[in-house]
Amino acid sequence: MSARIIDGKAHAAALRARVAEGVRGLARAPGLAVVLVGEDPASSVYVRSKGRATREAGMRGFEHRLPADVAQADLLALVARLNADPAVDGILVQLPLPAHIDAAQVITAIDPDKDVDGFHPVNAGRLATGLPGFVPCTPLGCLLLLRDVHPHLAGLEAVVVGRSNIVGKPMAQLLLTESCTVTVTHSRTRDTFAHVRQADIVVAAVGMAGLIRGEWIKPGATVIDVGINRTDAGLVGDVDFASASEVAGAITPVPGGVGPMTIACLIRNTYVSACRREGLDVPKDL
Numbered sequence: 420m421s422a423r424i425i426d427g428k429a430h431a432a433a434l435r436a437r438v439a440e441g442v443r444g445l446a447r448a449p450g451l452a453v454v455l456v457g458e459d460p461a462s463s464v465y466v467r468s469k470g471r472a473t474r475e476a477g478m479r480g481f482e483h484r485l486p487a488d489v490a491q492a493d494l495l496a497l498v499a500r501l502n503a504d505p506a507v508d509g510i511l512v513q514l515p516l517p518a519h520i521d522a523a524q525v526i527t528a529i530d531p532d533k534d535v536d537g538f539h540p541v542n543a544g545r546l547a548t549g550l551p552g553f554v555p556c557t558p559l560g561c562l563l564l565l566r567d568v569h570p571h572l573a574g575l576e577a578v579v580v581g582r583s584n585i586v587g588k589p590m591a592q593l594l595l596t597e598s599c600t601v602t603v604t605h606s607r608t609r610d611t612f613a614h615v616r617q618a619d620i621v622v623a624a625v626g627m628a629g630l631i632r633g634e635w636i637k638p639g640a641t642v643i644d645v646g647i648n649r650t651d652a653g654l655v656g657d658v659d660f661a662s663a664s665e666v667a668g669a670i671t672p673v674p675g676g677v678g679p680m681t682i683a684c685l686i687r688n689t690y691v692s693a694c695r696r697e698g699l700d701v702p703k704d705l
């Protein structure tokens with residue numbers, strides 16, 4: 420193996436420690452409200468770990484569990500109460516929502532200035548136009564890992580594989596803001612291999628186990644694997660780690676790469692929200 424392994428757990432722990440230190444300096448504990456509709460086991464695990472991370476950072480966690488058959492109007496009424504609650508700095512509605520609920524309408528109902536997931540169209544627009552807002556946690560975590568490998572990202576060729584609203588598109592926007600030359604590929608791209616092969620930076624966010632193999636990677640490239648795929652061999656990414664780590668210069672493992680950064684960035688965004696709402700400067704090293 421030649422690649423440097425990017426230790427997402429260590430980066431996430433360091434970020435969470437910086438946030439916890441910032442929180443100790445605030446006059447009040449920031450609050451994060453997490454709304455879970457139904458009993459989806461994976462979502463329950465995510466919500467529990469978000470609650471734990473919130474408390475460990477010295478913040479207040481408000482968990483709202485609603486039955487799977489909750490009426491959309493009741494969910495919207497809860498969001499409205501959280502928008503108005505001064506103790507709540509961040510609101511997160513855990514996705515996916517049951518089929519009878521219009522997820523876009525629920526996300527749009529969240530106050531953009533409490534939308535710590537960064538999914539509200541106002542925050543997507545702010546990201547696209549360079550205004551301060553909230554950036555979705557997973558791509559933000561990827562960017563922080565990339566900046567550690569490449570203090571200067573400007574001019575690098577970056578390929579983002581996947582164009583979802585929560586990962587691929589905001590990732591591409593972030594890399595563009597860093598002055599990378601950005602290509603986004605998706606299921607209709609004629610030859611994703613040919614694009615990836617040119618890239619100094621590859622971010623894989625597809626949801627297909629081991630899609631991107633070592634022979635796709637330009638020697639020395641940095642590979643960020645967002646994918647989480649449950650297989651008989653356990654959790655694996657969208658990148659075939661064994662072959663890609665022979666060629667890449669740096670690579671994130673799955674698990675232990677991007678995943679821990681996602682929750683750390685949620686805590687970060689909640690702290691940033693509290694600072695803004697209190698009229699305080701946000702520390703630069705976040």
Ligand code: NDP
Nearest residue numbers: 557581582583586605606624625626645646647677678681
């Ligand atoms: P989506 O299913 O929303 O998007 C997948 C994207 O991959 C789509 O844009 C799709 O294209 C594209 N795609 C599908 N097949 C190909 C192909 N053969 N070549 C190139 N692109 C292709 O997934 P998400 O973005 O939500 O998530 C992606 C992965 O990241 C999943 O494994 C998910 O579990 C994981 N994830 C991990 C997180 C973490 O914290 N580590 C957080 C969020 C997600 P098209 O648009 O044309 O359909």
